[in-house]
Amino acid sequence: MENHSVERRAAFEQALKQADLSYEQAAAAVRVVAAEAGELLRTNKSAIAQWVAGTKTPTPQTASYIAEALSRRLGRSLRPSELGLCDLDQDPPHDRLGLILGADPVDTLRRIGEADIHRRKFLTGAAYSVAAAALPLGIDQAVEYEQRAQAGHQRAGQAEIAAVRDMVDMFTRIDERHGGQHGRSAVVQYLRSDVAGLCRSTFATEEDRHQALTASASVAYLCGWKAYDAGEHGLAQRYYLQAYALTKEAGDDLHGAWILRIMAHNGMDVRQPERTVDLSEAALARVRQRVDPTTEALFAVTRARALAHANRRTEAVAQLREAQDLVLRGDEQALPFWAALWGSARATVASHTAKTFRELRDHANAEKQYAVSARSRPGSGHEHQRITALTLAAQGREQAAQGHLEQACGTWGQSLDLFGGVRSARAAGEVRGIRRSLKVFERRGVPAAADLDERARSWQLAYA
Numbered sequence: 423m424e425n426h427s428v429e430r431r432a433a434f435e436q437a438l439k440q441a442d443l444s445y446e447q448a449a450a451a452v453r454v455v456a457a458e459a460g461e462l463l464r465t466n467k468s469a470i471a472q473w474v475a476g477t478k479t480p481t482p483q484t485a486s487y488i489a490e491a492l493s494r495r496l497g498r499s500l501r502p503s504e505l506g507l508c509d510l511d512q513d514p515p516h517d518r519l520g521l522i523l524g525a526d527p528v529d530t531l532r533r534i535g536e537a538d539i540h541r542r543k544f545l546t547g548a549a550y551s552v553a554a555a556a557l558p559l560g561i562d563q564a565v566e567y568e569q570r571a572q573a574g575h576q577r578a579g580q581a582e583i584a585a586v587r588d589m590v591d592m593f594t595r596i597d598e599r600h601g602g603q604h605g606r607s608a609v610v611q612y613l614r615s616d617v618a619g620l621c622r623s624t625f626a627t628e629e630d631r632h633q634a635l636t637a638s639a640s641v642a643y644l645c646g647w648k649a650y651d652a653g654e655h656g657l658a659q660r661y662y663l664q665a666y667a668l669t670k671e672a673g674d675d676l677h678g679a680w681i682l683r684i685m686a687h688n689g690m691d692v693r694q695p696e697r698t699v700d701l702s703e704a705a706l707a708r709v710r711q712r713v714d715p716t717t718e719a720l721f722a723v724t725r726a727r728a729l730a731h732a733n734r735r736t737e738a739v740a741q742l743r744e745a746q747d748l749v750l751r752g753d754e755q756a757l758p759f760w761a762a763l764w765g766s767a768r769a770t771v772a773s774h775t776a777k778t779f780r781e782l783r784d785h786a787n788a789e790k791q792y793a794v795s796a797r798s799r800p801g802s803g804h805e806h807q808r809i810t811a812l813t814l815a816a817q818g819r820e821q822a823a824q825g826h827l828e829q830a831c832g833t834w835g836q837s838l839d840l841f842g843g844v845r846s847a848r849a850a851g852e853v854r855g856i857r858r859s860l861k862v863f864e865r866r867g868v869p870a871a872a873d874l875d876e877r878a879r880s881w882q883l884a885y886a
Contacts, residue, residue: 520660548656602651716752
């Protein structure tokens with residue numbers, strides 16, 4: 423029994439050595455993973471030492487964070503039992519839910535939705551998995567999708583498919599105006615009931631079935647987006663992976679490329695860009711010269727941003743030029759359904775161009791492109807209230823980085839006007855960031871800072 427305990431402790435210690443992490447560095451990595459999952463841990467080097475020595479055992483949730491932190495560092499997927507942090511039969515029973523491609527995506531989405539509705543901690547608190555980000559890159563070689571037997575007796579056709587598209591359009595409009603937490607449970611419930619039922623229906627033609635699957639993928643994508651907007655990145659990743667699986671079953675390579683694109687952005691947004699260049703390039707390769715220029719621009723600018731995160735500055739700037747040329751030559755009316763849901767392509771390209779310049783530390787061009795993006799939203803931003811508010815908040819941040827403090831306060835004031843009524847973890851994060859900057863502005867004697875800080879504080883009391 424003692425030998426077994428020693429072996430278990432040795433597994434964790436060996437993994438730390440292979441990762442070349444000190445106890446202090448390991449503790450910091452675990453805290454980062456936990457923070458991404460929405461949990462504030464105070465793990466320190468003493469805790470790591472106690473876990474290595476076997477004098478204490480981490481909680482199951484913390485053990486999963488440790489496994490993910492080491493998986494990222496070592497470039498391979500590890501589970502807590504492999505690190506000696508628990509017995510094999512004590513690994514979290516659902517920790518891989520949605521992180522496997524090849525299983526039935528409809529059944530998997532139903533199970534994810536069930537856990538999401540009931541706010542199951544193992545899923546809502548799941549960390550973003552770097553290993554899982556690579557799954558779609560090898561799926562064509564690794565997985566053969568079978569045409570699954572249609573188990574239901576319900577018959578469906580174009581009318582039912584159109585209804586799903588109309589529902590996605592409606593939910594997306596609400597999401598864009600009021601934030602991802604408005605109507606979230608309704609969308610998830612719709613996915614696990616009506617949409618799952620549609621996928622199990624009998625169709626007159628195989629083409630109808632494929633269209634139903636790709637419409638269903640849009641609903642799964644929206645559920646992922648809402649989880650992302652809530653800061654639940656591990657859950658968002660699972661929804662995206664299964665949405666991708668539906669597009670594969672439908673044989674819709676273009677829609678599948680759109681999901682690869684959002685997966686690349688998701689990795690960059692959580693500062694885990696290891697696979698984002700590969701994802702963005704795979705997505706762009708699938709659509710190049712197969713879609714209109716405006717749609718292609720959305721993929722080209724994603725690659726530009728990924729290249730910037732990879733410190734490939736020259737290539738990133740060249741890719742930005744191509745994206746901007748494409749969007750100017752194109753026609754927004756030509757966007758396919760799954761891309762048109764998310765509003766103006768020109769505004770989106772400008773926003774991601776700004777993010778690329780920010781990554782390249784070019785604050786002047788980042789500010790300019792954020793301004794272009796905000797102006798490009800229809801209806802003075804109110805139809806896309808959340809994204810316009812976020813864009814203005816980012817524009818103010820770039821103005822502040824250049825020392826334009828009064829100007830930044832004015833832009834942040836416009837942002838706060840639009841944040842009213844928006845329920846979004848990203849919005850809350852931006853307002854926290856604004857307040858941190860305003861504290862500095864107040865010490866520098868910027869007149870507008872105090873009043874603006876009070877407005878931001880009032881918003882936090884109401885919505886955060």
